[in-house]
Amino acid sequence: MIDVLSTIHIQLNDNLYLKDPESSDLGKRIVQGSVELINEIGFDQFTFRKLSQHIGSTEASIYRYFESKYKVLVYLSAWYWSFMDYQLAFSITNVKDPQLRLERAIRLITEAVDKGKHCQHMNLAKVSQIVNDESLKIYLNREVDQVNKEGAFLPYKDFVGRISDIILEINPSYEYPHMLITTTIEGAHLHRFFGKHLPRLTDVKKGEDYIFDFYKEIIFKAIGKS
Amino acid sequence: MIDVLSTIHIQLNDNLYLKDPESSDLGKRIVQGSVELINEIGFDQFTFRKLSQHIGSTEASIYRYFESKYKVLVYLSAWYWSFMDYQLAFSITNVKDPQLRLERAIRLITEAVDKGKHCQHMNLAKVSQIVNDESLKIYLNREVDQVNKEGAFLPYKDFVGRISDIILEINPSYEYPHMLITTTIEGAHLHRFFGKHLPRLTDVKKGEDYIFDFYKEIIFKAIGKS
Amino acid sequence: MIDVLSTIHIQLNDNLYLKDPESSDLGKRIVQGSVELINEIGFDQFTFRKLSQHIGSTEASIYRYFESKYKVLVYLSAWYWSFMDYQLAFSITNVKDPQLRLERAIRLITEAVDKGKHCQHMNLAKVSQIVNDESLKIYLNREVDQVNKEGAFLPYKDFVGRISDIILEINPSYEYPHMLITTTIEGAHLHRFFGKHLPRLTDVKKGEDYIFDFYKEIIFKAIGKS
Amino acid sequence: MIDVLSTIHIQLNDNLYLKDPESSDLGKRIVQGSVELINEIGFDQFTFRKLSQHIGSTEASIYRYFESKYKVLVYLSAWYWSFMDYQLAFSITNVKDPQLRLERAIRLITEAVDKGKHCQHMNLAKVSQIVNDESLKIYLNREVDQVNKEGAFLPYKDFVGRISDIILEINPSYEYPHMLITTTIEGAHLHRFFGKHLPRLTDVKKGEDYIFDFYKEIIFKAIGKS
DNA sequence: GATGAATGAGCGTTCATTCAT
């Protein structure tokens, strides 16, 4: 898998940026610097001014690439889900048993990313952390419909759709495949967060992959197979 | 139920405010005005300046009650969960069957609030809408540990704990009662939002209470009874 | 006349400002400082930042009084024409002969203001200079219709109307009284400017009040009396 | 006249540009695009960035031709007055009667340009409109003396001088020929503007050429002949 | 000669907050 990470290159939708950050050195520094800085200070405190200082450039230059800090977050999120889609595709290729495919998908969305892994100058653990902690802020605002029109959530929808298809393969009459998957993805994010900050709202079990266990059980019971 | 709403009065923790907004007319206008304004323009656009204009007061006066707009949201959230706790208590009093008690609890957390209902000069549907769309922003920031220490989330935790207890009553060996409930609460919020804005991420069924159905099935299957 | 200047106080339309600059010390410093600074560096180079430094305050404070630098110029212009209206009223009171009244009006609009005179902490010569050099920028832009709706030009229109009435008194059938006066006012401004910077576009005569002579002759010949 | 327009080519002073816009296709697009864009959004909103997008080029390229947007306006103005000079020369050639020559000159400077006429890829009505609404901004700023030294206003001065000469031919002792002409030119601009936006400041008469009538009367009376 | 990329500087604006009354 590691070998693959270094070779794949994710191509994203045009309207996720003003100028493709992958097309220049500065663009890459902007993306990479955003990942580092958002990780460090949180998205709410993150501004183009701070980013420009962090990467040794100027706000004006950053504006050539992204029209706002929200668009940066949207870009990171889209990149993350495209990347997850790749990962999923690799991990289930040639696996015939749909239940095994589903289990691998659940593992992918509930497990933490190993620190130190990189893909396209992105520190995967940090991107994953950002998506975990901040990505809800992309939807939960008044511009969601506009951003949605621009295709910002397509990679996420595709990813969710792909796993839903596996569910339907196992149980074609199951009515809520998308709910099951998004509940799991967003729930996993939340419980990882609760585990750190609000343990009374979850059921932490140290040293075990309890988030995976919890959702795996739910999903398989919901669709009626185990 | 309506009669009850008008008589109950929720007493909140001291450190949710600087000066108790229930102790004065201005305080009540601040809370009520916040509910209206956040509903109207969203929490991100909401500022003390706009609030002061909305209620015909000044920013300085509002600062006597709350030290920041986040604290207002925390207050509304705490109030909401205290209120939900009341509602839950009422609806399960004298109900012996724990499965029925659990079902009522699930109904409570997955169903939309009726428009027009009020409690303590609060428009319940609006408060509920705010908690639905904005409350994640209370946790998902860098101040969460500090805010948590001050007891901001106690009403939420108590509410979750109370329902978890019902689960344990039904199945004392179930390992993840809190996860099950918070997954349901936050998932219900999210799917209500997705239903409006990002339907491909959910499985909308018009005219049916599909959110209730979905989570009820999951919960009962998870704890091993139906 | 001088005694009068120090006692009169001009009350301007509400929507020329956000907060009446005459109502506070800071407000007065804003207006006075604007007059000085626009005189010094020109309206194009004039910004709220520079003004705030000039008067030892902050941009934020200035924004409490005026929503933009254009509104400041509009305010100064409105103040100037209200003031001119006063001056006109005083100088023609009890003068029966309409031709003499008209001559005095022409003198008022074609003559330079004496340096050193003040009214309401305003240096009259400087305000006059600003109106002379910059006031056309108030009309000649895309917001003119909006600004006009807000009544910004009422004092100017009133002033022009008052002199037009004198013309009609002398010759009730004269068709272009407003054109005659505005041509004179704006022409006088322009020729004062040309005299300094583009002499080939005017006919400077040093030591004589040639601007007054030129327009007086034109006006009286136009309305058919001399 | 139309035939003439298409053949004449106006040669302008070297220091009105860095590189002659008539010397290349891009140069012509810059000038033509400026005319369109200034007409559309106004000179104040006009920037090299917007122009570069409008003509499908880059800011850097435009800087090869003009050092600032002011210089573009100066160039357009100079072109316009050179063109007007041509028009005047044509229309009075072989006309012996100076009073008729003067009348034709007055007509030229007070009448609107027909829509649709072009000369040198310039839409004449648009250039005329720009000169009408924006050209005062060329003089009324702090750089006027510098710009004047560079000869920016020579075509205007020449044009004014030529008409002044006609006046002096009619009445050699008239003292203010330049004032009379510039008052008329700038006054005509202003009243055309007032007619659209501030009618109380002029005396609009629909369907008649009142601006011509007004100034013709003034001029002939001023120089003592009718 | 024309362009693409990047930048420095500054503007307008708003916010959270404080102080004096």
Place this chain on the structure above:
DNA sequence: AATGAATGAACGCTCATTCAT
């Protein structure tokens, strides 16, 4: 206790301009 006035700080954004190719 509530308010009016003022402020410090920072943000988002755009512009004019330069440099390397």
